[in-house]
Amino acid sequence: MVMESGNQRLRLLTEHNREVKIAAQRLSHRGKTRLEQNSGRNRMVEWLRELSIKRNAIAGEVQVEELWEILNHEQAWIDLKTMTGLCFPEDADDDHESGVIRALFKSRRHFKFKPDRFLPHTEAQVAAILAMDKKAARQERLVAAGAEWIRSVQAGSTVEMTQCHRELAEIFQSYYLAEKESPHFHTARAIMKKAGLTSPEAIFSHLVAVGVWTPDENVDLMRYKIPTDFSPSVLELAQSVPAADAFIGSGRVDLTHLNTITIDGQSTLDFDDALSFETRDDHFLVGIHISDVAQYIKKGDLLDREARSRGSSIYMPDNRISMAPPLLAEHRLSLKKDHIRPAISTMVKIGLSGDIISYDIFPSIIRVDQQLSYFEANISAEEGQAIAALYDIAIRFRETRLSQGAIQITLPEINVWLDDSGMPVVNRVNRESPGRMLIAEMMILSNWLSARFLAENKTPAIFRSQPKPKDRILKNGTGTLFQNWMQRKLLNRFVLRPGPEHHCGLGLDAYVTATSPIRKYFDLVTQRQLRAVLGLERAYTEKEIEEIIGQLAQPMADVGRIQFRRNRYWLLKHLEGRIGEKEEAIVLQRRRNAYAILLKAYMIECPLPQSSGIDLKPEDLVQVTIQHVNARNNTLSVFMG
Template identity: 85%
Template structure:
C-alpha cells in the first residue's frame, strides 16, 4: 500500500476517512479527516479504493480534502433506501459482494465514493443486513423482527435513562416540577439497584443514570428515593433485600378468620386433661402480644408439681394447610424496634393461639414432679386445656419473687436447675440485654435490661427444662425431631457460671455454632444430653414442627418422617439466617440512630483485643463493639477500662468511630 491512497477504517462505531502517509505490510501510518495521525493494521480497513491525494499539497489541504470526501460519501449513503433494498433481496439468503450491492444501489455509478456510501449506509443501520465491509447478507423476516424489538427496547431504555437523570437533577435543584410519567418504573429500577447492586438486572441502567446525574454513590440514590417519597429516611431496606413479606395475602387472612375460637364445649369429648383448676401465669415483656407459654405450681406434701404449658398451635394450624405453608415460608416471627412481623396472622398469633388471660386454650403441658430439694423425680407430657389467671410483666414477676410464694418457689427451682446444668458443664453466659424501642415521636429509646432478674431467669430456666424434657420424651419414643446440639467451645474462660463482663463477652465469641439434626446429641452450652425447642410454636416454625412430633407420640396426629425433618431443617436454614440477620441489623441501626445524638459524649469502654492499627473495644452502656485508633505513647491491654468520646456515627452506613477522651 502506497502513500497517498485514500482508505477508510472503523473506529468507535464510526467510519473514518484517511490518507496513507506511510505504507507497510502490517501497519499503516494514516492521516485522518480529524487531523490526527494514527497507526492501523491493514486488516482493519473497511474500504480501499483507487482514489489518491497529492501528498505534496500540505497537511491542511489534505485534511480539508478528506473532510469534503467524508461529507460527500455520507450524503451518498443517505440516498440509499435500505428497507426497500432488503425487501427486494431478503428472499435470497446468500452473501452479496460490495460491487454487486453498489451496482444494485447505483446502476450508473460504481466508483469509490459510491462503494464507500454503500458500506457507510449498511454499517450505520444493520437492521436488515449482516455487515462485512466487502459483503452483505440479508436478514430473514424473523431476524429483522427480533432486531427491531431489540432496537425498540434500547430506544426505550435510553429514554428512561434521560428521564431518570433529568428527574434526579430536578429533585436535587429543589424544583417542584411534576415527575416524569415513567417515575414509578424509574423508582423500581433505583430500588433494585440500591438493594442488589451488581446483582440487579437494572445495574447498568442505574449506573448510567447516576453518571448522567453526577451522582457518585448509591447513597445518593437512597436519598433521591426518600426525597420523592418512595422510601422513608429510616426505610428498613433489609426487609426488601431479603424479600420478607410484611403482611398476609387475603386467602391467608380469610383462612385465619375461619379458625374457631375455643369455647367451653370445644374440647368436651376430647382426650385433653382439664387443667383449668390450676392457677396459671404468663410472664413476658410489657410489649408482648403473643403468649406461647404459661406456668403453674402446686405444693404437695413432699414435692412440687410444676406445670409448663405451651399453646397447642398445631391444633389449629394443620400440617400442609395454607396457614402452615405460610408459616413455613416465613420460618419465624421477626421482632424489631420499629416493627413486628408475625409468623402467623396477628388474628391468630395475638388472639386465638395466644394464652390470653381468662380464655380457654388447648395446650401441650409438661408436668414435672420436683422434690423439695430441687431434684426432678418424674415428668409427664400430655394434651390439656388451660385458662391463664394472671398475665405478668417481668417487672411484676420480679416484685412477686420477693413477696409472692408461687413465683418465689419457681425462682428457687429454676436456680437449682441451673446449678445442676452448671455442674454438668453448662456455660452460662451472663450479659445485659440492650432493649431498643421507639417512643411516640419515633425517637429511639435505649434501656439496659438485666437478663438475670428473677422473672427473666426463672422463665429462661423453665423453658430450658421443658425443652430438655420434650427432647428426652421424643428420644425415648424413637421419634425424630429438630434436635439442637452444640460442640464444646474453642476454649473455656468461664468457670462455674461466673465471670466479668469482659470474660462473658469473650466466652461468647469462643462458642461453636449449634447443630440441628433429626436425632439427639449432647448440648455442651446447656449441659444437657438432648435438647429441642418446642416452647415458642406461635413464633418459630421449628418449634411448631417439634410440637407436632410431641402430638404424634400422644396420638393426636401422624409424625413427620426422619427425611421430612431433615428436609425442613435444610429448607429453613437460609430463611432463619435471614431473620437473624435482619433482627441484628435493625437493632444495630436504631442503636446507632440513638448514638447519632450522642456525638461528642463520653462513654466507658472495655478493651477487648489489639488489632494491627487499632484496639477492638466494647462500649459498656450499649454492648456494641467498635475500633479505637491507637494513640502514640498509650499502650492498652485486654480488659483495661478506658474513656472514649464518640466522634462520628452514621446509622445508614453502619459506621461508628470514637477516639480516646
Template identity: 55%
Template sequence: MESGNIVEYIDRQKIVCAVVMEVKNQRLRLLSENNREVKLSVNRLSHRARTGLDMSLNRDKLAETLKTIAQRRRTLAEAVEIGELWDVLNSEQEWIDLETMTEFCFPDDPTPDHEAAVVRAFFKDRLYFKFNHDRFFPYSEAQVEQMRAHGEEIARRNRIIEMGSHWIRRITEDANSPFDGATADEQQEFINILRSYYLFEKESPHSSIAKEMISRAGIDGGENLFHLFVKLNVWGQDENIDLYRYEVPTDFSEKLMAHTRQLLSSPPADSGNGIRRDLTGLRTMTIDGQATLDFDDALSFEEKDGHYLLGVHIADVGEFVERDSPLDREALLRGSSIYMPDQKIPMLPPSLAEGRCSLKAGEIRPAISTMIRLSPIGDILGYEIFPSLIRVTDQLTYYDVNMMAEENREIILLHRIAREFRQKRLSDGAVQISLPEVNIWLDEEGEVVVSKTNRESPGRLLVSEIMIMANWLMATFLSEQGLPAIYRSQPDPKERLYKSDEGSLFQNWMQRRLLSRFMLSTEAERHSGLGLGAYVTATSPIRKYFDLVTQRQIRSVFGLETVYTADEIRQMIQLLEQPMSCVSRLQYRRKRYWLLKYLETKTGQKEQAIVLNRRRNSYQALITEYMTECSLPLSSGIRLKPEDMIQVTIQHVNARKDIFSVFIG
C-alpha cells in the same frame, strides 16, 4: 492503488472521504475531506474508486472537492432502501458482492459514487445484512428480529441514562421542582433502577445503567443516593434497608388473610372433643414483657400430697396451622417472628398469633401440657406430656413477678425450683453466661429509649429455667418414643474461664466467644452449654417454626398429627437455615442501628468500658452501659491489658454508615 485515487475509510464510526497522496508498502498517505493528512494500511479502506483527482490542484482545492464528493455520496446513500432489499434477498442466504448490490440499488449505469453510497448506507443500517468489506450477507428473519429487539433495548437504555441523569440533577437541586422531561411512569422506572442498585450493587440487574446515570448526574452513590430517596419520600430517614435487601415479607397476602379468616370462622376447640384433658379448672398464669401480645406459654403450680406439681402449658399451634397448608408454607418461608426496636414482623397473621393461638386470660385454648412432679427440694420425680385445654387466669409481666418475689408463696417456690434446676445443670457441666440485656425501643413520640434488664431477676430467671426444663423433658419424651425431632446439641466450650456462675462481667463476655456452635440433628445428643443430655425448643410455636415442628412431633404421639420422618426433619433444618440466618442478621443490625442513633446525641459523653484485648493497631473494649464493643486506637504512652476499667469519650457516631468511634477520655 495509486496517487490520486479516491478512497474512503472509517474513523470513529464515521466514513471519511480521502485522496491517496502516496503509496508505500501497502501503507497509504491520505489527505482527507477535513484537510488532514493521515497514514493507514490499505486494509483499513472501506471503499476504493478507480477514478481519481488531479493531484496538481492545491491542497485546499483537493479537500473542497472531496467534501463535494462526500456530500454527493451521502445524498445517494439516503435513497437506498435496505429493508426492501432484504425483503427480496433474505431467502437466498448467500453472499452478494458490492457490484451486484450496487446494481440492485442503482440499476442505471452505477458509478463509483453509487458504490460508495451503497457502502455508506449498509454501514449506517446494519440491521439486515452482515457487511464484510465489499460483500453482503442477508440475516435470517429470526436474526433480524433479535437484532431489532437488541437495538431497541440499547436505544431505550441510552434514553433512560440521558433522561435519568437530568432527572437526578434536578431532584438533587430541588425535589419540589417539576421535571417535564419524563413521564410519571418513566420517573418511577428511574427510581426502581436506582433503588435496585442501592440495595444490591453489583448484583443488581440494573447495575451498569444505574452507575452510568449516577456518573452523568455528577453524584456519588451510597449515601447521596439514599438521601435522594428520602427527598422523594420513597424512604424515610430511618428506613430499614435490610428488609428490602433480604427481601423480607412484612405483610401477609390478601389470599392468605382470606384463608385465615375462613379458618377463624370455625368454632374454637372445646373440652368435649375426647382427646384433650380438661385443665381449665387449674389456675394458670403467663409471664411476659409488658408489650407482649402473643402469649404462647403458661405455668400452673400446685402443692399436692407432699410434692409439687408444676405445669408448663404451650399453645397448641398445630391445632390451627395444618402441615403444608398456605399458613404453614408462609410460616416456613419466614422461619420466625422478627423483633426489632421499631417493628415486629410476625411469623403468623396477628389474628392467629395474637388471637386464636394466644393464651389470653379467660379464653379456653388447646395446649400441649407438661406436668412435672417435684419433691419439696426440687428433684424431678416424674413427668407427663399430653394434649390439654387450659384457661389462663392471670396475665402477669416480669415486673409483676419481681414485685411478688418476696411475698407470694407460689412465686417464691417457683423461683426456688428454677434456681435448684439451674444449680443441677451447672453441676452437670452447664456454662452459665449472665449478661445484662440492653433493651431498645421507640416511644410514642418516636424517640429512642434505651434501658438495661437484669436477666437474673426473679421473673426472668424463673421463666427461663422452667422453659429450659420443659424443653429438656420434651426432648427426652421424643427420644424415648424413638421419634426424630429438631434436637439441639453443643460440644464443650473451647475453654472455661470460671466455675459455676461466678464469673465477672469480663469473663462472661469473653466466655460467650469461647462457646462452640450449637448443632441441629434428628437424634438427641448432649447439649454441653445447658448441661443436659437432650434438648429441643418447643415452647414458642407461635413465634418460631422450629418449635412448631417439634410440637407437631409430640402431637403425632397422640394421633393428632402425621409424624415427620427423619429425612423430612433433615430437609426442614436445611430449609430453615437461610431464613433463620436472615432473622438473626435483621434483629442484630436493626438493634445496633437504633443504639447508634441514640448515641449520635451523646457525642462528647464519657462512658465506662472494659478492655477486652489488644489487636495490631487498636484495643477492643466493651462499653458496659450499652453492652457494645468499640475499637480504641493505640495511644502513645498508654498501655492497657484485658479487664482494665477505663473511661472513653464518644467521638463520632453515624447510624446509617454504622460508624462508632471513641477515644480514651
C-alpha cells in the same frame, strides 16, 4: 489517503488533518482515485473533506430498507460492485461504492457487512435488531429522564410522579437493594454517572426525598424478600379456626382449676407459655403449659405452608411480623388471661430439695389467671409464695446444669424500642432478675424433658446440640463482663439433627425447642412430634425432619440477620444524638491499627484508634468520646476521652 505502506501497516492522512497508523486489513474500501502528495498537505486535506462530503451525500441517496426487501429472500453474499450497480445503475465509480458502504455501515439493521460484500439479514434477524435498537433508545431516554429527575429534586423542585418516575423508582430500589445482582444495575449506574452521583446512599436519599422510602426505611425486609402481611386466602382461613371452647370435653385433661400465670415483656401480645405451681405434702408440682398451636394449624394446610415459608416471627424495635396471622398469634393461639385454651402440658414432680422426681406430658385445657410482666414477677418473687418457689427451683435446676458442665453466659440485654414520637429509647435489662431467670430456666427444663420424652419414644425431632467451646474461660457460671463477652465468642454453633446429642452449652444430654410454637416453626414441628407420641396426629419421618431443617436454614439465617441489624440500626440512631458524650468501655483485644472495645452502657463493639504513648491491654477500662455515628451506614467511631 495512504501516505506510506509497508509490512501490512499503513500510514494514513485523514480529512481532519491527522495521521494514523492501522493494519491494511482494517480498510473498508479502497478506491482507484489517486492524489499526488506533492500537491501540498493543506490541499490534500481540503480535497479529502470535499470528497467525504460528496460521498456522504451519495450515501443519503441509498434506500437501505427497500434494497433489503428486494434482496433478503436470496440469502446470498452480494459483492460491492453488484450492490453499487443495483443502487446506481449508471456511471457508478469509487464515490458511489464508498457511498453504498457508508449507507449500509451507518444502518446495520438490514445487512451483514464485510469490506467487499454484503449479506441480507433474515426477517427474524432484522426484527431482533430493531427490538434491540428500540430497547437501546428507550434506555437512553430512561437514563436522561432519571438524571434530570435527580437534578430537579436536588435543586428543590417539586416534581409530580409520572409513570416514568415510578419505573425509575423501581430501578433505583432494585439497584440499592441488590447492586451488582440487580437486573437494572447498568441502567442505574448510567443514571448516577449522568447525574453526578457517586454513592448508592445518594440513591437512598433520592428515594426518601420523593417519598418512595422513609428516612428509616427497613431495606432488609425488601432485600431478603420478607412478607409483611398475609394474603386474603390466609386471612380467610385464619378466620375459620374454631374457638377454644370447642375443645372442652374433647378428652384433654382439664387443668382450668390450676392457678396459671404468664410472665413476659410489657409489649408481648403472643403468649405461648404459662406456668402453674402447687405445693403437695412431700413435693412440688410445677406445670409448664404451651399453647397447642398444632391443634389449630394443621400439617400441610395453607396456614402451615405460610408459617413454614416464614420460619419465625420477627421482632424489631419498630415492627413486629408474626409467623401466623395476628388473629391467631395474638388472639386464638395466645394464652390470654381468662380465656380457655388447649395446651400441651408438662407436669414436673419436684422434691422439696429441688430434685426432679418424675414428669408427665399430656394434652390439656388451661385458663390463665394472671398475666404478669417481668417487673411484676420480680416484685412477686419478694412477696408471693408461688413465684418465689419457682425462682428457687429455677436456681437449683441451673446449679444442676452447671455441675454437668453448662456454660452460663451472663450478659445484660439492651432493649431498644420507639416512643410515641418515633424516637429510639434504650433500656439495659438485667437478664438475671427473678422473673426473667425463672422463665428462662423453666423453658429450658420443659425443652429438655420434651427431648427426653421424644428420645425415649424413639421419635425423631429437631434436636439441638452444641459441641464443646473452642476454649473455656468461665468457671461455675461466674465471671466478669469481659470474660462473659469473650466466652460467647468462643462458643461453637449449635447443630440441628433428627436425633438427640449432648448440648454442651446447656449441660444437657438432649434438647429440643418446643416452648414457642406461635413464634417459631421449629417449635411447632417439635410440638407435632409430641402430639404424635400422644396419639393426636401422625409423626414426621426422620427424612421429613431433615428436609425441614434444610429448608429453614436460609430463612432462619435471614430472620436472625434482620433482627440483629434492625436492633443495631436503632441503637446507632440513639447514639447519633450522643455525639460528644463520654462513655466507659472495656478493651477486648488489640488489632493492627486499633483496639476492639466494648461500650459498656450499650453492649456494642467498635474500634478505638491507637494513641501514641498509650499501651492498652485486654480488660483495661477506658473512657472514650463518641465522635461519629451513622446508623444508615452502620458506622460508629470514638476517640480516647
